[in-house]
Amino acid sequence: MVQMGEKKQLVVIGNGMAPGRALERLFELAPDAYDVTIFNAEPRVNYDRIMLSPVLSGEKTYEEIVIHGDGWYVEHGVTLYKGAKVTAINRSAKTVTAEFVASTSGQVPLQPTVTAPYDQLIIATGSTPIIIPVPGHNLAGVLAYRDLDDVNAMLLAAKARGRAVVIGGGLLGLEAAAGLKEQGMDVTVLHLMPTLMERQLDPAAGHLLKRAIEARGIKVITRANTKSIRGTTKVEGVELEDGTLLPADLVVMAVGIRPSSGLAKDAGLEVKRGIVVGADMRTSDPDIFALGECAEAEGQVFGLVAPLYEMAKVVAAQLTGDTSSAFKAAATATKLKVTGINLYSAGDFAEGPDREEIVLRDAARGNYRRLVLQDNRIIGSVMYGDTSDGPWFFDLLKRNVDIGEMRETLIFGQNLAGGIPLDPMAAVAALPDDAEVCGCNGVCKGKITAAIAGLGLKTLDDVRAHTKASASCGTCTGLVEQILKAQLGDAYNPAAVQPMCGCTDLGHDDVRRLIVAKGLKTIPDTMQELEWKTSCGCAKCRPALNYYLLATWPGEYVDDSQSRFINERVHANIQKDGTYSVVPRMWGGMTSPSELRAIADVVEKYNIPAVKCTGGQRIDMLGVKKEDLPGVWADLNAAGLVSGAAYGKALRTVKTCVGSDWCRFGTQDSTGLGIKLEKFMWGSWTPAKVKLAVSGCPRNCAEVTCKDIGVICVDSGYDIHFAGAAGLDIKGTEVLGHVATEDETIEIIGALTQLYREQGRYLERIYKWAKRVGIETVREQVLDDKERRKVLYDRFVHSQSFAQVDPWAERVAGKEAYEFRPLSVITAEAAE
Amino acid sequence: MNAEIRKWVLVGSIDDIPRRGARCVQNGEMTIAVFRSFDDRIFALEDKCPHRKGALSQGIVHDGCVTCPLHNWVISLDSGKAQGADEGQTATFPVRIRSGLIYLDLTIVPTAS
Numbered sequence: 001m002v003q004m005g006e007k008k009q010l011v012v013i014g015n016g017m018a019p020g021r022a023l024e025r026l027f028e029l030a031p032d033a034y035d036v037t038i039f040n041a042e043p044r045v046n047y048d049r050i051m052l053s054p055v056l057s058g059e060k061t062y063e064e065i066v067i068h069g070d071g072w073y074v075e076h077g078v079t080l081y082k083g084a085k086v087t088a089i090n091r092s093a094k095t096v097t098a099e100f101v102a103s104t105s106g107q108v109p110l111q112p113t114v115t116a117p118y119d120q121l122i123i124a125t126g127s128t129p130i131i132i133p134v135p136g137h138n139l140a141g142v143l144a145y146r147d148l149d150d151v152n153a154m155l156l157a158a159k160a161r162g163r164a165v166v167i168g169g170g171l172l173g174l175e176a177a178a179g180l181k182e183q184g185m186d187v188t189v190l191h192l193m194p195t196l197m198e199r200q201l202d203p204a205a206g207h208l209l210k211r212a213i214e215a216r217g218i219k220v221i222t223r224a225n226t227k228s229i230r231g232t233t234k235v236e237g238v239e240l241e242d243g244t245l246l247p248a249d250l251v252v253m254a255v256g257i258r259p260s261s262g263l264a265k266d267a268g269l270e271v272k273r274g275i276v277v278g279a280d281m282r283t284s285d286p287d288i289f290a291l292g293e294c295a296e297a298e299g300q301v302f303g304l305v306a307p308l309y310e311m312a313k314v315v316a317a318q319l320t321g322d323t324s325s326a327f328k329a330a331a332t333a334t335k336l337k338v339t340g341i342n343l344y345s346a347g348d349f350a351e352g353p354d355r356e357e358i359v360l361r362d363a364a365r366g367n368y369r370r371l372v373l374q375d376n377r378i379i380g381s382v383m384y385g386d387t388s389d390g391p392w393f394f395d396l397l398k399r400n401v402d403i404g405e406m407r408e409t410l411i412f413g414q415n416l417a418g419g420i421p422l423d424p425m426a427a428v429a430a431l432p433d434d435a436e437v438c439g440c441n442g443v444c445k446g447k448i449t450a451a452i453a454g455l456g457l458k459t460l461d462d463v464r465a466h467t468k469a470s471a472s473c474g475t476c477t478g479l480v481e482q483i484l485k486a487q488l489g490d491a492y493n494p495a496a497v498q499p500m501c502g503c504t505d506l507g508h509d510d511v512r513r514l515i516v517a518k519g520l521k522t523i524p525d526t527m528q529e530l531e532w533k534t535s536c537g538c539a540k541c542r543p544a545l546n547y548y549l550l551a552t553w554p555g556e557y558v559d560d561s562q563s564r565f566i567n568e569r570v571h572a573n574i575q576k577d578g579t580y581s582v583v584p585r586m587w588g589g590m591t592s593p594s595e596l597r598a599i600a601d602v603v604e605k606y607n608i609p610a611v612k613c614t615g616g617q618r619i620d621m622l623g624v625k626k627e628d629l630p631g632v633w634a635d636l637n638a639a640g641l642v643s644g645a646a647y648g649k650a651l652r653t654v655k656t657c658v659g660s661d662w663c664r665f666g667t668q669d670s671t672g673l674g675i676k677l678e679k680f681m682w683g684s685w686t687p688a689k690v691k692l693a694v695s696g697c698p699r700n701c702a703e704v705t706c707k708d709i710g711v712i713c714v715d716s717g718y719d720i721h722f723a724g725a726a727g728l729d730i731k732g733t734e735v736l737g738h739v740a741t742e743d744e745t746i747e748i749i750g751a752l753t754q755l756y757r758e759q760g761r762y763l764e765r766i767y768k769w770a771k772r773v774g775i776e777t778v779r780e781q782v783l784d785d786k787e788r789r790k791v792l793y794d795r796f797v798h799s800q801s802f803a804q805v806d807p808w809a810e811r812v813a814g815k816e817a818y819e820f821r822p823l824s825v826i827t828a829e830a831a832e
Numbered sequence: 833m834n835a836e837i838r839k840w841v842l843v844g845s846i847d848d849i850p851r852r853g854a855r856c857v858q859n860g861e862m863t864i865a866v867f868r869s870f871d872d873r874i875f876a877l878e879d880k881c882p883h884r885k886g887a888l889s890q891g892i893v894h895d896g897c898v899t900c901p902l903h904n905w906v907i908s909l910d911s912g913k914a915q916g917a918d919e920g921q922t923a924t925f926p927v928r929i930r931s932g933l934i935y936l937d938l939t940i941v942p943t944a945s
């Protein structure tokens with residue numbers, strides 16, 4: 001065992017993208033050199049801040065943008081204090097002190113503050129968004145756009161579908177506006193200057209961008225100077241200097257950032273715009289590094305990850321004793337991450353006396369390009385519309401290439417400037433090894449090709465894992481794929497994601513995400529929009545799409561019965577001879593003489609050949625003729641019996657034991673709780689079947705420990721289990737947690753089911769889903785984070801308000817009557 | 833019997849069958865499944881999967897085929913042949929549509945292989 005104090009103590013303040021990268025490097029170079037402690041004011045792990053916009057627009061989930069899951073910290077022995085804000089650095093004692101921020105889940109920390117000693121300290125506090133101090137700026141409903149909490153608050157506000165005003169028409173502001181619009185809000189962008197992104201685009205191009213933004217239904221007001229934000233307790237509107245009053249339920253300020261350097265200043269470190277560091281990334285105190293957006297190097301501060309990752313490399317190298325490692329600022333490139341709008345800009349585009357410009361406009365196709373040259377070298381480039389040459393220009397810029405010879409054709413891009421048009425594969429092949437492919441992570445082509453050859457990489461995910469290329473914002477994914485293809489030829493199979501079926505190359509998760517992001521509401525629309533390869537799908541994708549649409553648009557989507565497997569279409573299980581079996585609900589396994597009598601009568605009346613107790617504590621009538629189904633159901637309905645959904649990817653049974661009502665060991669009313677759960681959850685459609693059980697004590701007679709979801713009652717309350725299986729696979733459940741009350745149990749199970757409904761792939765049982773996304777993330781969302789739990793629970797309840805209609809009763813009343821009648825019966829006469 | 837004389841039997845109207853769905857026609861002992869594709873073409877097959885006699889009328893209809901509800905064989909509506917690696921064929925019947933009405937030719941009672 002490692003003795004405490006044997007290793008040097010490394011303390012990190014802030015757990016953003018920059019220190020995350022530095023630690024990865026450090027663990028690669030010297031896994032055992034330091035005991036690492038991180039304090040993070042945000043109550044969570046390290047995630048990809050760049051990808052907040054796709055989370056806001058619904059194209060990605062938070063889980064998908066986590067960079068280091070909890071397991072990573074455990075694996076590397078890192079102590080991570082979540083929700084702990086460092087308030088003081090004591091340089092003489094070499095300690096830092098942190099206070100716990102009130103957590104959203106209302107959990108009270110064990111101690112209010114914690115102090116940790118350091119040998120080496122990294123300050124990586126990032127930036128603080130600027131809030132313009134107009135009257136009303138501190139009203140509820142005024143948000144910045146910086147972290148997940150901001151995104152969650154926006155998503156919550158967007159639920160009411162009200163009006164949003166975004167102040168600031170830069171990259172961040174436009175991404176926020178597009179996301180809020182996707183979420184159904186009425187959005188207006190206010191921009192102080194006459195045109196959008198005036199620092200990068202000339203007025204004509206700014207106009208093209210404005211048009212594209214407006215085409216998405218977002219209003220844009222330029223020359224808009226905000227005078228005040230109106231409202232008494234929360235935001236009600238925004239008032240402009242010219243007197244215009246815009247009603248608003250949400251205001252997002254995206255007007256810029258300021259390095260968070262207060263802590264360093266208080267500790268007496270040198271601070272100008274940011275915390276001043278040398279090329280070795282050390283501050284004025286050699287044992288303290290500053291890293292990321294909070295640091296000022298070469299007189300500059302940075303707001304994009306590429307240079308921050310360079311800083312991270314230097315910090316890691318310095319920590320392992322490589323004192324020669326030095327930071328050098330390089331040009332950066334950025335893209336606007338709004339699906340459907342392509343904007344790429346790199347370098348410096350301010351006008352100047354010694355600078356020239358080349359501009360290409362193609363208004364018909366909405367294309368615009370602008371190169372800023374100095375001494376025959378590109379120093380800045382902006383592209384709107386067709387951005388395919390962006391990386392090529394950026395490469396010329398970074399390598400400081402003399403473009404004198406290609407000057408005439410330069411603006412037309414690589415294909416024309418080179419004289420001969422190149423196909424994309426040839427273009428990739430022609431890229432030099434030191435051409436940068438991934439801007440975020442500073443990965444050049446040579447590094448990728450070397451990794452593919454040296455490590456035998458075969459998929460995009462492999463390349464991401466080993467080189468980090470395309471692992472951040474993902475905009476270079478296409479290029480990385482082309483490199484894979486150029487190098488591996490046919491051995492590269494881009495279907496790294498398992499496609500849903502032969503009708504599409506998209507995987508289940510992509511399809512789900514796109515259904516949400518593009519607001520697709522019917523199967524034909526989905527197939528059209530996502531370019532299905534077949535005219536009307538197949539027996540694999542249609543039921544999956546039907547489920548995804550149903551789960552995404554409760555109350556709105558019209559179920560497509562022809563896309564359901566026969567059992568779900570006719571609400572009975574088909575048997576090998578073409579007859580059906582009928583299983584009514586028996587709530588929690590309880591029944592009564594009148595129910596049993598009705599079953600007996602039906603069996604006799606319709607000559608049903610077999611009656612059986614199922615493995616799920618209820619009764620199965622087997623061998624019913626299809627045309628008799630409506631009659632059988634009518635009689636069962638009359639006795640209060642409804643469909644047991646024994647056929648559905650839906651809630652099946654809730655098994656219970658007798659519990660405290662009868663059993664001498666029973667601790668709680670397990671039968672009652674089981675019935676409550678079944679009454680609450682019946683009718684819900686799920687990715688695969690869902691079976692529950694409730695046992696009254698740990699003897700567990702209801703077999704909770706192999707169910708999708710279950711509860712074992714104990715004296716002090718309820719142990720909630722999930723992710724068990726006992727069919728094709730046998731798997732004991734995981735314990736989700738312990739709660740004291742029935743109400744809480746029901747809320748958690750509702751939230752859990754909803755999370756599964758939203759993330760599970762069609763036909764993926766809960767245990768497989770949980771394994772894929774991680775038991776811990778499930779627990780965080782439905783147990784620890786009470787707000788998130790409530791939100792999920794509410795969505796489940798909302799969906800249930802449309803789902804709890806007995807399908808048997810509907811069909812007894814005549815729905816889809818044609819299903820149960822022959823089209824015609826040909827008499828001997830007609831046949832003759 | 834004279835095979836030249838065709839017996840077209842009216843079995844119903846195409847509106848009686850849901851798109852991408854099927855209805856059954858009872859012809860003596862035999863059940864015939866009448867399918868309507870997404871683009872309104874009509875097909876008639878014996879309602880018996882060549883695999884283990886599954887009722888094809890109960891399957892999911894897609895792209896000129898039906899997937900059998902019992903073990904997922906895919907059968908061509910046009911030829912009655914099993915697709916892919918599976919082998920077997922279901923009997924098919926000629927269909928004619930006149931003013932939205934469906935007529936089946938039941939002259940020959942085919943023997944399914």
Ligand code: SRM
Pocket residue numbers: 573574575581583612613614615616617618620646652653691706724725726727728729765
């Ligand atoms: C009727 C019943 C057997 C019985 O006579 O007891 C039954 C019957 C069938 N089961 Fe089951 N299962 C029945 C309880 C179970 C149980 C036990 C339980 O629920 O406690 C299990 C193991 C627990 C589990 O699910 O993990 C079980 C695991 C399966 C599986 C394997 C699922 C898996 O993911 O591993 C299948 C196959 C599938 O779903 O793809 C299956 C599939 C089937 C199907 C639907 C096969 C099919 O596709 O046609 C059977 C339908 C027969 C019919 O027409 O009714 N049945 N099946 C039971 C109905 C319970 C009910 O009241 O609803």
Ligand SMILES: Cc1cc2nc3c(=O)[nH]c(=O)nc-3n(C[C@H](O)[C@H](O)[C@H](O)COP(=O)(O)OP(=O)(O)OC[C@H]3O[C@@H](n4cnc5c(N)ncnc54)[C@H](O)[C@@H]3O)c2cc1C
Pocket residue numbers: 013014015016017018019039040041042049050051052053084085086087124125126127145146147172175260263291292293294302303304305306308334335337440473
């Ligand atoms: C919506 C959005 C989109 C973006 N898009 C792009 C893009 O496309 N391309 C690009 O290159 N960049 C983009 N960026 C910028 C990029 O995300 C940042 O440059 C980068 O995340 C900064 O990393 P960092 O580690 O310096 O700081 P951060 O990631 O901001 O991390 C700082 C962390 O420190 C914590 N902290 C602060 N003070 C304390 C304290 N006293 N004690 C403990 N913890 C503290 C904060 O809570 C925070 O979690 C985007 C940013 C946003 C917000």
Ligand code: SF4
Pocket residue numbers: none
């Ligand atoms: S175990 Fe289930 S699926 Fe298998 S034969 Fe029995 S009922 Fe059918």
Ligand code: FES
Pocket residue numbers: 881882883884885886900901902903904905
């Ligand atoms: S009976 Fe049709 S696939 Fe088996």
